[in-house]
Amino acid sequence: MELRSVEELMDLLYACRGTWDAPDRAHPSADLHDRALRTAALLRRGRPADKELQVAGLVQPLGALLWPGDPAGRADHTADAVRALLGERVARLVRRRPRRDAPADDDLLALRQASEEGRSAGFDAGVLEDWRTVLELLAARNSRLGAVD
Incomplete structure (x- = not known):
């Protein structure tokens, strides 16, 4: 599966509402939609200029919606889709996965921490529509970069 438009991505993110990830020993179950918004909001607070990191936090829960029977492969499938x-x-x-040139990738650590905190953080993370412009800007920039390659 490959996402081709921001509208398609937004539809999937909306579809996460009411879908719960499986609880594990350390964490309770969480609504994927709410978790995505909280994770992205936490990353926006901590790294306000890093839109790509924020969006990674927003879209990573899609794997649990799209590939519920493949927990080990979700991250790879989601990465390929976006x-x-x-x-x-x-x-x-x-x-x-860390960059080859970074022994301890600070971006991945920030993402992991925000994702864990986003499972249960009790704050208003806004609404999905707040992210449309950021998604459109990243998609436009990526299409321009892809055209240059």
């Missing part, structure tokens, strides 16, 4: 639309860096962050 790469063409949102770019290589967002895909790498969603995949949760």
Whole structure:
């Protein structure tokens, strides 16, 4: 699966509402939609200029919606789905693999921490529509970069 438009991505993110990830021993179950918004909001607070990192936090829960029977492969599938639309860096962050030149990738640590906190953080993270412009800007920038390659 490959996402081709921001509208398609927004539809999937809206579809996460009411879908719960599976609880594990350390964490309660969380609504994927709410978790995505909280994770992205936490990253926006901590790294206000890093839109790609914020968007990675927003889209990473899609794997649990789209590939519920493949928990081990979700990150890879989600990264592959968003790469063409949102770019290589967002895909790498969603995949949760460090850059070759970074022994301890601060971006991945920030993403992991926000994702864990986003499971249960009790604050108003806004609404999905707040992210449309950021998604459109990243998609437009990525399409321009792809045209140059």
